[in-house]
Amino acid sequence: MVNFPLGSLVSVLLAAAYYRWGGWRKARLLPRGSAQQAPSTGLGTPASALNSPTAEVSTEPG
Numbered sequence: 001m002v003n004f005p006l007g008s009l010v011s012v013l014l015a016a017a018y019y020r021w022g023g024w025r026k027a028r029l030l031p032r033g034s035a036q037q038a039p040s041t042g043l044g045t046p047a048s049a050l051n052s053p054t055a056e057v058s059t060e061p062g
Contacts, residue, residue, distance in 0.1 A: 018024065
């Protein structure tokens with residue numbers, strides 16, 4: 001009968017302590033400046049077609 005309220009109280013106290021003193025605001029998943037280019041999906045225009053002097057540029061959608 002007392003397990004649920006006691007467990008809930010401990011959980012709230014631990015969460016509050018982590019919020020206050022845990023240092024989670026300073027934590028980073030990646031180092032700053034480590035942004036990388038997204039990987040290619042293979043669905044874009046090939047680079048060889050973009051660099052070709054005879055490449056036709058379409059202005060129509062789709």
